[in-house]
Amino acid sequence: MIIRKEKEILLFEKIPSALIVLLPVLLITGPFLSDLAVSTISLIFIFFIIKFKKYELFNNLFSKIFLIFWVYILFNSIVINFSLTSLKISFFYFRFLFFVLFFSYLLSCDQNLLKKLFFSFIFSFILLIFDGYFQYFFGYNLIGYELAEGPRVSSFFGDELILGSYLSRLFPIFFGLTIFLYKKEKKKIFFISLLFILIEGLIFISGERTAFFYVNLSAFFIIIFISEFKLLRAITLFFSFLLILGIINFNDTAKKRVVDLTLDQMGISDNSKKKYIFSEEHQDQYFTALNMFKDKPLFGAGIKKFRVECSKDKYKSGYYPCSSHPHNIYIQLLSETGIMGFIIPFSLFIFICIKLLKHLVYQIKKKALYSDLQICLLSSIFITLWPIAPNGNMFNNWLSIIYYIPVGIFLWTNTHEKKKN
Numbered sequence: 001m002i003i004r005k006e007k008e009i010l011l012f013e014k015i016p017s018a019l020i021v022l023l024p025v026l027l028i029t030g031p032f033l034s035d036l037a038v039s040t041i042s043l044i045f046i047f048f049i050i051k052f053k054k055y056e057l058f059n060n061l062f063s064k065i066f067l068i069f070w071v072y073i074l075f076n077s078i079v080i081n082f083s084l085t086s087l088k089i090s091f092f093y094f095r096f097l098f099f100v101l102f103f104s105y106l107l108s109c110d111q112n113l114l115k116k117l118f119f120s121f122i123f124s125f126i127l128l129i130f131d132g133y134f135q136y137f138f139g140y141n142l143i144g145y146e147l148a149e150g151p152r153v154s155s156f157f158g159d160e161l162i163l164g165s166y167l168s169r170l171f172p173i174f175f176g177l178t179i180f181l182y183k184k185e186k187k188k189i190f191f192i193s194l195l196f197i198l199i200e201g202l203i204f205i206s207g208e209r210t211a212f213f214y215v216n217l218s219a220f221f222i223i224i225f226i227s228e229f230k231l232l233r234a235i236t237l238f239f240s241f242l243l244i245l246g247i248i249n250f251n252d253t254a255k256k257r258v259v260d261l262t263l264d265q266m267g268i269s270d271n272s273k274k275k276y277i278f279s280e281e282h283q284d285q286y287f288t289a290l291n292m293f294k295d296k297p298l299f300g301a302g303i304k305k306f307r308v309e310c311s312k313d314k315y316k317s318g319y320y321p322c323s324s325h326p327h328n329i330y331i332q333l334l335s336e337t338g339i340m341g342f343i344i345p346f347s348l349f350i351f352i353c354i355k356l357l358k359h360l361v362y363q364i365k366k367k368a369l370y371s372d373l374q375i376c377l378l379s380s381i382f383i384t385l386w387p388i389a390p391n392g393n394m395f396n397n398w399l400s401i402i403y404y405i406p407v408g409i410f411l412w413t414n415t416h417e418k419k420k421n
Contacts, residue, residue, distance in 0.1 A: 300333075378410070
């Protein structure tokens, strides 16, 4: 980064870099500070682009795909399904593109930024591990939050039961940074591996079933596709299961929710007569959303309109048709943005799958299409795009930040790997 003036260094380098490093911590505080950080980074990026005319930063496939999606949801919110709520969400969605591009650029200018981000992850995970297990054993956490209803561990997230989501979605990034930064320092990796085991155990006692599925899906993903650290990930996964078995023997509350309740809600247990897609509530909301899609297949009912439209007789299905969103990003996109909004994210998922198959073929030939760090980042992106699981709101600010953190690093790795080769 060629910036000579001290004020410019502060504004265009130090401030956005510091905000990026703080993101893992800010995400623990909730959506406000983390979204404020991302919005500030994107605003600084606008001034940076204008001042230094770095328009070539937009010259990549991700920017083109993102801009097509953004223009479409903006068009949908203004022309097809106008509402101020939809327009607010769609218009300001551009900030995630600017965040990703600036993040990637700052990494290319300062590789220490990646190490600083890693230590931020270390701090955040150790804090949550200590606090989460403390809350599990004593019934309250370090600042007095009691176990959530269930009982379930929520740590500093309190009533927001997203501890497992935070850990499971960011864990593949943390694993990838560990093996990237310390691949020649085996002792450090060994000690950090203890955190991997404790994180997976904490996800289990959080009672978040989707999060527990995600962390295991990403584990198998990494074991299959990475080159050098398959055994490390397999061993930590094995010891995580041993820890979970120990937790179940100590107190089987988490097992009753993660395993028994899941089987019961799906209708797989012995006493069940009817089968459901994940649960009766999920199934009713899926069918309600699909009824909305059938009514408006091209453009959907509008962003964030599910909660409004779901109560209408022509859409609602079953006893539990309504929620803030349908709890599946693809069904949400079909119902709120139609087939036009659905195509891009789903095509991206198929594209990644094809690339991964190509990577496997390369591995057979003792080559690799992607580095181990890239595989871990793709793992984080893959679980976000995975279609067969209940998940969060596609346009939730807190979740979106987590979605785009690995994208920023992955975009940087493309340049980094080319230079290395």
